[in-house]
Amino acid sequence: MFVNLHVLYSLTWLTIMIQGKQCDKASKVKQSDKGSKVKRKEDASPRKSSSEEKVVQDKKAELKSLGAKAVEEKDYAGASKFYSEAIKVDPKDATLYSNRSLCHLRIGEAHDALVDADACIRLRPDWPKGYCRKGAALTALKDHKEACDAYMAAVKLDPSNEELHEAFWEAVVAMKAELGAGQSGSSSDSD
Numbered sequence: 001m002f003v004n005l006h007v008l009y010s011l012t013w014l015t016i017m018i019q020g021k022q023c024d025k026a027s028k029v030k031q032s033d034k035g036s037k038v039k040r041k042e043d044a045s046p047r048k049s050s051s052e053e054k055v056v057q058d059k060k061a062e063l064k065s066l067g068a069k070a071v072e073e074k075d076y077a078g079a080s081k082f083y084s085e086a087i088k089v090d091p092k093d094a095t096l097y098s099n100r101s102l103c104h105l106r107i108g109e110a111h112d113a114l115v116d117a118d119a120c121i122r123l124r125p126d127w128p129k130g131y132c133r134k135g136a137a138l139t140a141l142k143d144h145k146e147a148c149d150a151y152m153a154a155v156k157l158d159p160s161n162e163e164l165h166e167a168f169w170e171a172v173v174a175m176k177a178e179l180g181a182g183q184s185g186s187s188s189d190s191d
């Protein structure tokens, strides 16, 4: 089992490397965090007038900047509250969940961090950041197998991001250590 997993992950890794050569352009997705405000425009509900929409966007921008400021001051609990308010204003903005996930994680609320990471992924399944947050939350929850899967999903979406590769491998190592600990005493390589 132990050995098989190792082989499996090596093969998956190889696949990722090959795919990575083919979709280098995808690595810029990371930057889309900043552009999301503009992009959301198309999602705006048609029944809202443009002036109402502007009020909503202004309020969200205000809350975002308060959140960012709080993060800068390492006030993660405070930042999390601002992001929660912003989410009330625009529940469909994946970046708000991503940022609140990070805040939760920093103050030891790993389960809430996971819930937000999942919300982020649901809203933007093609954005690596959501999977990265999920991996971090699962690592904190010591669910290393699931963390591997999450990081792998992130790597597939952004193959040239070194940090993601690093995080993936750390999760693999942690998972192997966990499996190894589970069968202490037996150093046999067979199954």
Ligand SMILES: *[C@@H]1O[C@H](CO)[C@@H](O)[C@H](O)[C@H]1NC(C)=O
Pocket: 033, 064, 065, 067, 068, 071, 095, 096, 099
């Ligand atoms: C999320 O956090 C990053 C880093 O602090 C910031 O640049 C970005 O604007 C934030 N996004 C939102 C939606 O608050």
